[in-house]
Amino acid sequence: MRSDLSASGVFAMLGLGCAVGAELLDAPSAGNFVRRDAARATVLGDYVYVDGGELSQLVDGKISSYRSSNQVNSTLSIDISKSWTTSDLVIRTIPRPSPAKANVALWTDTAAGVFYSWGGKYPFGLNMVKDALWKFTPDGGGGGAWSKEEPTNPTLFTALHPSEQGVSAYTNDTGILIGGLATGWTELYRGHTQTLPGMVTFNMKTKVWQNGTTGFSPFPTLVGASAHYVPSFGPHGLVLVFGGHTPPVVGLPDLPTAPFVDLRNLTLFDPETKERYWQMATGSIPPTPRSFFCVTGCQNPAGGYEIFLFGGQNQRDRFNYDDAYILSLPGFVWTKLPDTPAGRRRGATCVPVGKRQVLTIGGIDGDWRSADPAPQGLQLFDMTAMRWTDAYDANAAAYEQADVIKRWYSSG
Ligand SMILES: *[C@@H]1O[C@H](CO)[C@@H](O)[C@H](O)[C@H]1NC(C)=O
Ligand SMILES: *[C@@H]1O[C@H](CO)[C@@H](O)[C@H](O)[C@H]1NC(C)=O
Ligand SMILES: *[C@@H]1O[C@H](CO)[C@@H](O)[C@H](O)[C@H]1NC(C)=O
Ligand SMILES: *[C@@H]1O[C@H](CO)[C@@H](O)[C@H](O)[C@H]1NC(C)=O
Numbered sequence: 001m002r003s004d005l006s007a008s009g010v011f012a013m014l015g016l017g018c019a020v021g022a023e024l025l026d027a028p029s030a031g032n033f034v035r036r037d038a039a040r041a042t043v044l045g046d047y048v049y050v051d052g053g054e055l056s057q058l059v060d061g062k063i064s065s066y067r068s069s070n071q072v073n074s075t076l077s078i079d080i081s082k083s084w085t086t087s088d089l090v091i092r093t094i095p096r097p098s099p100a101k102a103n104v105a106l107w108t109d110t111a112a113g114v115f116y117s118w119g120g121k122y123p124f125g126l127n128m129v130k131d132a133l134w135k136f137t138p139d140g141g142g143g144g145a146w147s148k149e150e151p152t153n154p155t156l157f158t159a160l161h162p163s164e165q166g167v168s169a170y171t172n173d174t175g176i177l178i179g180g181l182a183t184g185w186t187e188l189y190r191g192h193t194q195t196l197p198g199m200v201t202f203n204m205k206t207k208v209w210q211n212g213t214t215g216f217s218p219f220p221t222l223v224g225a226s227a228h229y230v231p232s233f234g235p236h237g238l239v240l241v242f243g244g245h246t247p248p249v250v251g252l253p254d255l256p257t258a259p260f261v262d263l264r265n266l267t268l269f270d271p272e273t274k275e276r277y278w279q280m281a282t283g284s285i286p287p288t289p290r291s292f293f294c295v296t297g298c299q300n301p302a303g304g305y306e307i308f309l310f311g312g313q314n315q316r317d318r319f320n321y322d323d324a325y326i327l328s329l330p331g332f333v334w335t336k337l338p339d340t341p342a343g344r345r346r347g348a349t350c351v352p353v354g355k356r357q358v359l360t361i362g363g364i365d366g367d368w369r370s371a372d373p374a375p376q377g378l379q380l381f382d383m384t385a386m387r388w389t390d391a392y393d394a395n396a397a398a399y400e401q402a403d404v405i406k407r408w409y410s411s412g
Contacts, residue, residue: 024064026074027091028057034369036362036377037347038102039072042115043080047142048351049115050076050091050361052101054123056368068368071100071123077142080353086390087375097146098134099127105168107175109204113138116149116175116204119162121185128188131162133202152207160211162186163196165292169227169239171271175202176239179222179246181253195221195253201271218269218276221246223253224291224315225261229271230305230329236272240327242309243290255315260289263309266332283334283408286325289316294350296358298383300401304409305329306383308358313346320344320365324381328405335405337381341388342374353392356384356399 025032039053056069064070074093104120117134133151138144151157166180177200183193199217201210213220218241225244231237247258261267263286268277286309293312299305307327313320322344324337345363353359362377380389386402401409 024057024059024070026055026072026093027076028055030087030089030375032058033376034058034063034371035069035364035367036072036372037069037364039076039349039362040104040106040117041349041351041359041361042106042108043351043353044108044110044113044115044138045140046079046081047138048078048080048353048359049136049138049144050078050349051096051106051117051136052104052120053362054102063369067124069123071102071126073100075136075144075146077144078359079142080392081394083394084392085375086378086380086392089376089378089392091376092142094143094145098132099129103164105166105175105177107168107170107202107204109170109173111172112204116202118175118202119164119166119177119180119186121164121183123185125185128185130188133157149207151202151209153209156211157209160200160209161190161194161196165223166196167222167225167227167241167244169229170204171229171237171239172231173203173205174271175204176200176227176271178217178219178225178227178241179244181223193252195223195247195249197221197249216274218267218274219246221249222261223247223255223258224313226293226295226309228295228297228307230297230307232299232303232305233329234270236270238268238277239271240307241267241269242295243286243288243293243312245289245291245315255291256318257316260291260316262288263290263334266327279332281327281332281334284325284336285334286323287314287321289314290321291315292346293321294348294360296350296352298352298356298399300399302401302409304331304401306401306405308350308381308383310350310358310360310381311340311345311348311363320346326383326402326405328401328408331409333405333408335402335408337386338388340374340379342372342379353380354394355396357382357389357392357396359392
C-alpha cells in the first residue's frame with residue numbers, strides 16, 4: 001500500500017500518466033504557442049474565422065520529437081467586437097468535419113454572410129479524400145457549421161485538380177483561383193507535382209465553376225503570389241495581382257529559378273470581362289522576388305483605397321522579409337512602413353479588423369521550433385498611425401489615410 005502511494009506520487013511529479021494538458025490543441029494558450037503557418041482567414045460580422053494551416057506548440061514544456069508541427073483540425077474564431085491584446089486573447093475552436101488542410105483558398109460571400117474553403121494541401125498527406133467545396137455558415141455568435149456545397153456543373157468540378165499556392169481572391173459574387181501547384185498532398189492518388197495553368201472561378205450565386213487559360217486567366221501560370229479585389233474602381237471592380245513566380249507548365253516547378261513578377265509593373269484584371277491591364281507604380285517599390293506574403297486592403301473616406309502588403313519569401317536569395325508596405329489607389333504609390341518588430345516570416349495571412357487595423361496571423365522563418373516573438377503568432381498594424389501593436393482596438397477612430405499618404409496626394 002505504502003509503496004503504491006509513493007510510486008503514484010513519483011509519477012505525478014514527473015507528469016507521467018496525466019492526460020490533462022498532454023494533448024495537442026488547435027488553439028494552444030499563448031504560453032504554449034510556438035508557430036502557425038499557412039492558415040487563411042476572413043472576417044464576417046464581429047468575428048475573424050481562420051481555416052487550415054499547420055501549428056507547432058509546447059506540450060508539457062516541449063515540442064514533440066515525432067513531428068514538430070501538426071495539422072489544424074478546427075476552424076478558429078476570434079471575437080473583434082471587444083478589444084484585446086495578442087497575449088490575452090482566447091481563441092475559440094469550431095469543429096471541421098472534413099480533413100485538416102493548409103493553404104486553402106477561402107472565398108467570402110459577404111452579402112450572404114458565408115465563406116467557402118477549397119483546395120489546399122493535406123499536411124503530411126494525412127486522411128486524404130476526393131475534394132469537395134465546403135461552406136461555412138456562421139451562427140452569429142462566433143460559432144457556425146460546415147456543409148458540403150454541391151456544384152451546378154459537377155462534371156467540370158470533378159475534373160478540376162485541387163492545388164495549393166495558387167492565388168485566390170473573391171469579388172462580391174465570385175471566388176477566384178489563379179495557377180497553383182497540384183501535388184501528391186493536394187490531390188488524392190496524384191503521383192507527381194505539376195504547375196497548373198489558367199484560372200478557376202466559382203460563382204457563389206449560381207454555384208457554377210469555370211476553368212480557362214488564354215483570354216480567361218490573367219497569367220498562364222502563377223505560384224506564391226497574392227491578390228486583392230478592389231470593388232470601387234472600374235465598372236466591375238478590379239482584382240490586383242501581386243508578386244509570385246510564373247514557372248513553366250512543363251517539368252517540375254523550381255521557384256528559385258522561375259521567372260518572378262515584380263511589384264513596379266502591376267497586373268490588374270476585370271473579374272467580369274477578364275480583361276487584363278497593367279499599371280506602373282511609383283514610390284518605395286517592395287523588393288522582389290517575393291512570394292508567400294499577404295495582402296489586404298481598406299477603402300478610405302476620400303474614395304481611394306489602400307492595400308497592405310506584408311512579409312514573404314525571396315526564393316532566389318533564400319531569405320524571408322520582415323517589411324511591409326501600403327499601395328495607395330488611385331495614385332498607385334507604394335509607401336514603406338516600419339518593419340515588423342516580430343521578425344521575418346513567410347506564410348502569414350492578413351485581414352482588416354475593426355475600423356483601421358490589420359490583423360496578421362502566423363508566418364514562419366524556416367523553423368517550427370523557434371517561438372514566434374508575436375504572442376499566438378498575431379500582430380496588428382494601425383493603417384492610420386502606421387505602427388505595429390499587440391493591442392486590437394475595437395473602438396478605434398474611423399480609418400483615414402496616414403499623413404504621409406495624404407501629403408503625397410495634396411502635393412499632386
Ligand atoms: C487532428 O485529428 C487527427 C485525426 O484525424 C488526430 O490524430 C490529431 O490528434 C488531431 N489534432 C488535434 C490538435 O486535435
Ligand atoms: C484548367 O484547365 C487547364 C486547361 O485544360 C488544365 O490544364 C488545368 O489543369 C485546369 N485547372 C484545374 C485547377 O484543374
Ligand atoms: C457584384 O458587383 C457587380 C459590379 O460591381 C454587379 O454588376 C453585380 O450585380 C454584383 N453582384 C451581386 C450578386 O451583388
Ligand atoms: C508591364 O507588363 C506588361 C505585361 O504584363 C507589359 O505588356 C508592359 O509592357 C509592361 N510595362 C512596362 C512599362 O514595362
